[in-house]
Amino acid sequence: MARYTTLFGGYHVAEQVIESDEDGSLALARMLAGVPSGAHGIRVDAPSPAVPLGDLDGCWLLELQGAAGNGAVAIRGSARIEVAPGRIRVSGDVYVRPQDGANAASLSLEEMVDAARFGAHWYPQLPFDEYSWYFRSLGTVYDAGKLAVRFERHLWNGVTQEFISRENSGKDTGYMEFDLSGATRHADPALPQQTVAIAGNAILGGETYTARLTKTSPCYRGCKIEVDVMAGRAFPVLAGDGGVAMDFTDIYRAAGMDCTVHIDERTVPSDGALSAIELANALATHRSPAHAGSAWRLWMLIGSAHEDNFGLMFDDTAPHREGVCGFFDMQLPDHPRVSGLVRKQKIGNVPEAFLRTLVHEAGHAFNLFHPKHDVHGVPLGTSIMNQTGDLMMFATEELPFPANIDFAFDDHSRASLIHSPDPQVAPGWKRFGWGHGSLASGVNEPVDAAGLLATREECDGLDLVVVLPEVAYRGEFVKAEFTLTNAGSQPRTVPKGLNLSGGNLRLLVKPPHRELDDVRDLIVACGDRPAVLLEPGQSLHGVAQVFYTNTGFTFRHTGRYQVSAEFDLGDGSRNVVRSQLCTIVIRAPVTQAERRIAHLSLDAAVGKAFAFGDFGVDEAARDRLEVLAREFGASPNGVAATLALANSLGRDMRDLRTGRICRKADSAGAAGHFTAAALAHGTDQVELVRMAMAIVAPTEPDAPVVSMLDAYTGKTPHATAASGDRAGAAGVELAGAARRLFKQCRRSLGRSRADQP
Template sequence: MISGLYQGQDGDSRLELRVDVDGTRPTGRVSGDLFTVSGATTGYTGSFVVHAPAVTAGAVEGRGAFTYETGDQDVRVTISGESGTAQVAGRTYPITFVSRHFRKVLLEQDSVAGAVPFVSYDTGSLPGPAGSPARELSVAAAWAEAGIELTVAEPGVIPVDGAGADLAWDDAELHHAMTQQFSRFGDAAAWRVWLLVASKHVGGYRGIMFDYGDAHQRQGAAVFHDAIKGDSPQAQRAMLRTYVHELGHAFNLLHSWQKNLATPPQPLGPSGGFGDLSWMNYVQNYQPGGEAGYWAAFPFQFTDSELVHLRHGFYRDVVMGGGAFGSGAAEPAPFEQPVEDLSGLALELRAKESFGFGEPVVVELRLSCTGEPRTTHGHLHPDTEFTQVTITQPGGRTVLYRPMMRHCVDSSPRIRLDAGNPAMYRSAYIGHGRDGHYFQQPGEYHVRAQYVAADGSRVVSPPCLVRVRRPVGDDDHRVAELMLGEEQGQLFSLLGSDSPALRSGNLALEEVIDRYGGHPLSVYARLVKGLNAERGFKALTPGNRLRVRPPDAKQGVEQLAEVARMGGIDNITLNLVMRRLARAEARQGELRKAHAVMDAMVATFAAKGLNPIVMGQIRRQAELTKSALSAEA
C-alpha cells in the first residue's frame, strides 16, 4: 500500500503530498500543498489535486488542477518503499512517507466544571446497518477513519466562580471565551481547533461552530453537555455524532442539504441532501425514516464527496483560520421559484418602507399554510440555515447572507400550521454577517429567502424590496459612520457583548447615545446596550476561571424603556424588548412595574391593529411572563 502523507523539499519549496489510491475508502486522487521556505519562515504558495490519476506499478500520474497559474500541470509520483520522488509544476521533490493519515490537526478541548466530556462509543451497542463493523469510536478514532489524525491536547477544566445556577451560554460569551481561552487562537491559518464542552446554550442547542466573525474563521466550536448528556448507548451515540458534526464545520463542511452552496457547487444527495448517511446530516431530518431510519442505516462515516474535501480540498478551503466558512462559493443566483410547488406552504419577507443609511436592516419572515393544515419544523430564522437569504445589491450583484453565528439544531420541534395557527413569524437582522455589512450604500436592494421544510421542500419567497435612504445633513453622516463599523455589526449580531475585543464598537455605540441621543438610529445603540446590560455575562479570566458579571437591571431599564418609548423597531424585536424590560424591573424588586410593562405591551400591539390570532398569542405570552416573574420574585 502506498497511500498516505508524504513530505519533500526542493530548494526553497516544500511539498506536502497526499496519495490516496489504495487502502481504506480510497478516493482515487493525489493532492498536495506547496509552501515557500524563506529563512526561518514558511509561507503558503498554493495547492493542487489530480482527480483521476493513472496508477501503474510504483507510479501515479495525471494532470493537476492548481490554485495558481503554472505552465506545467502534469504531476508524476514514483514511490518505492517509504520514499520516492514527486514531479510537480516543473520541480522534482524527493519525498518521504510521514503517515497513513492525510492531514494532522490539534484539538484543544476544555470543559466547564460539571460538564463531562465524551470519551467513546461502541458502535455494536445498538443495532446498525449490515456490513458496518462494530468498533470503539472516540472522536479522534472517528476522524482517523476519514484519514484525519486528530491529536487531543491535555484537556482543561474551567472552574466556575459566582455563576449560580445559570450556566447557559450565549453566542457573545462563547466568542469571548474562545479569544481568551484558546491558547492557539490567532489571526493565522493553522491545523488547530478549540472545542468547549459547556453546560447549555440559551437557545437549547446541542452544538455550535461559532467562529465566523473575522478574517480567520472556523477556529472554535462548542457542544452543550446538558442537551446531550447520558450514559445510555443512545445518548453516547448521539454525543459522538454531535462532537464529530461540529468539528466537521471547522473543516469547512456544510450541512448535507447545503452542498450546492459549496465550492464548486456540489450536487445534493438523495432527497435534497436529507438522504445523506453522513455525520453532517441532521438525524431527525433523514429521509426516509427520520431518526430511526438514520441510525438503522448510518455506518458512522462521511460521504464520499466529504472525504474528498477533507483529504484533498485546497489548503485554505479546509485549514482552520483559512478561508471563511463556505468561502469561494460560486456567487449565488436569486432563488428560483420551483416549477411545481405542492408543499402547501408559502414564505413571505417583509421590511419597513425604508431604512436610514447605517440603520440595521431587519426583515420579518412569515411562513404560512396555503390550504390544508401542514406540519413542519419551526426553524425559520436564517441562523439555523434551514432558511437562506440572498441580497441583490444596487449594482446588480447577488450575495448570500451568511450569519455571524449559525446554530446546529439537532432537535426540530414540529409546528402545525392550520386555521387556528395559520402562520409563524421570525425577525432576522440581516444587515451584517460573516462577510461584513451587506447594505453599505444607499439604494434599492432585493431580498429573497428560501425555507427548507421538514420534508425537504424548498419554499421560495417573492422578492422583498429594501430601500436604504441617502443621509441628509452632518448628523446622518456621522451616525452612519458610527453604526457601520465591523465591531458594531458584530455587536448587533450578538445583541451586545462585554468582550474587550469589541471595545471600539461599544465605544462607538456609546457615542451615538451620548452625542446623538435624539437621532432615530440611536434606538438601535440603546437596544444593544440595554439587552447586554439586562443579562449577565460570562467571561474567562487569564487565570482560566469562569466569572459572571451579574445583570445590571438599572442600566437595562434605563435603555430598554427608552427603546420602547422611541419605537422605530420591528414588532418582534419590540416584543423581545418589552419582555426583557419587564424582567429588569422585576429584578429591581418592581414586580408591579414589571406587570405594567406586560400590560403596556398588549395595549401597544392592540393599537397596531394586529390580527386576532396574533393578538391572542401576545396576550398569552404576557400572562405567562407575568406568572414566571411572580414565581421568581
C-alpha cells in the first residue's frame, strides 16, 4: 500500500470509505447498516482527496454562518475529529456571542491564537460565558472526498450553567457535510503557520448554515501548566519508560492533550509539612495571571509533604479544578512489591514514580476519575489514573513498582480528555465529578453492554453502616458516622481510610427531585493506600462532616434525601461493601435562632471553613464563626464553629510564596475555644469526639484539634485545664468509650506522625 506523509504528520493509505457509529466503532456501524464487515475495502479508482484521512485527525476551528447572516451573531468553537485505526469520531463545543458596533465578537482570531498558542499549534478556547452547545457524532461517513457527520446537540443554559435536561428542548440532532476536495491552504498573519481550511454546510434546527473548518492542531485540546517548586525540590523533567525517555508533555500528547509545562518559580520557601488550608490559600494566591481569561491553565505546586499523601487536587471553591500538588518528600513504602532500589526513598527522588503522580493529579484537574471509582467499569491496572496503591497491588517481585508503571491513559480516560464537553474537562469550570455518567449533571456518556457500575458485586462478610440524623433543618451542620465491621469468620485486610477524601468511601445522595449525587470531600487525596487487618467482629470507625462537600452545600434543599454509603475494598476485585439506605429529612428553619444560624452558616466561606477545619485568612468567615460560637455555642453549628476556631488558632499559617507567617497561632485562644466545645457537650464526651473528628480535614490526622482531643482524652495531661470548678469539670478525662472512639477515628484519617517510625 502507498503511504503518504501529510501536512500535520499523519498518514494516508489510499482512500477508504469510513462509516462510524456513535462511539466511533466501524464494525458496529456496518452491522447496523446491514453491510458485511469486509464489504468496504480500499477503493483504488477514487481520486485522492485534498485532505487525506490522516490530516482530518486533530482540532479544528468551526465557524457557522446563516444563509442571510446570523443577525450579527458570532458562532464558532472547536471541532475534534479523532481518526484512529478502525475509528473516526467527532465532537465539539460551540460558543455564541452577539456582535454589533457596541458589542464586538469576544476574541479576534489573533486574540484566540495568542491566548492558547502552543508553538506552531493553537486551540479555540473562548470565554465560558459564551458557551452555547456541545455536539458529538452519531454517525460519520468519509467517502469520495466528503466528510458527513450526523450528530446530537446538547444545549447549554447560561443562567443555571448546566445542560438543559429536557429531551424535547435541551437536545436535538444536526448534520454537517464538508467537501474535502475543495480544501484550501489557508494563511493568515494571525496564524502561527499555514494550515488547511474546508468549506461545507450544516443543518441545525431546520436552518441551513455555511460551515468552515480550519485546522489548528494535530492534538485535540491544550492546557498550559504553571509549575512552582519549593526550594530543595525539583520537577521531574524526564523519566524512563522501557528505555525510552519521556516527559509530562509526551504523556499527555500521546492522549491527544497538548500540555506545555512552564516552571514559573523554583524557590518557593521550604516548609517541611504543609497544611490543607495553606495549600488551598496558595492555590488562590500563587498563580501568574493567564494571557487571556478564556485560556485553559492549571497550577501545580511541587511541595514537601502533607501527611501520607503523594498528591492532592483541590475542588473547594470556584474556579474548580485549577490546582494540584505533588509532595516530593513523601517516602515510598518498604514493601516487597516496591523495587529495593527505591524503598523508603522520597518519591521526588524517583523520577518515574513522581512524574506519574503529577500526571495523575493533573488528570483529576481534567475531571478524570480513578478507574475503580468510575461508573463505566474501567478496568483496574497500571495506567495513569489508577492510584499508586493499585499499581503496587499489581506489581510483583519480578516486575516491582515503579517498573510496572504504564505511562498511558486507559481508553475511557483518553476518550474523556478528547471528547467530553468543555465544561467537564476545562480546569476552572465545573466541579470534580460533574458529567460522569448518571451520577452528576452533564452529558451522559455512551455505555457498552456491561452498563454502568451499579452492577458491581457486593462483598460478603463485611458490613457497612452509615448514621445520619433523621431530621435536620436547612443550614444545620450535619455529620455522617461510618462503621465497617468484619462480620465473617476470617481476618480481612481493608483500606484504613474510612473517610471521604481517600477515594475508597463515597456517599450516594438522592436529593428531592434531582439526580443522584456522588458526594466526596473537597480534597481528592492520592497515596499508597495504607491497609489495616480487621479480625472477626472488629470494626473500623470514621466520622465526616457532610455539610459542605464537592457538591457544595450537600443538603441545600428542603425535602427527603435518600443516602447510602459505598466502600471499595481496593483489592482489584472491584467488589464493594454497601450500607443500607437511610433517609434524612431537611425541613425549613422555623425559630428565629434557626434562621439566624442558617443565615450565618449557608455562606461558602463558612462551609469551606467547616470542610477544612480552618478559616485560613478569611476574616469575614472568622467573624461568622465567632458569632456562631458566641451566640449559639450549644448548637451543632456553634460547636462546629468553636472547634474550627480552635483548630485554626492552634497553628501558624504561612504564605507559601513569601514564607512569612500570615496568621500567627494563638494558643490561649485555641485552648479557650476547645474548652468551650467540651463544656457545650457536658458529660456526652463521645459526641465531642465525633464533632471534633468531623471538623478536621480528612488528610490531617495531626491537626491541632486532634492533638487537643488526644491530650483531653487522657494520653497526656489536659493542655487546656484551668483553675475553678467549671474548668476542672471540663478537664476530666473522657470515658473509655470516647477514648476508644477517638483512636479508631484518628486511624481512619490516615497515617499520623505518631504512627510512623
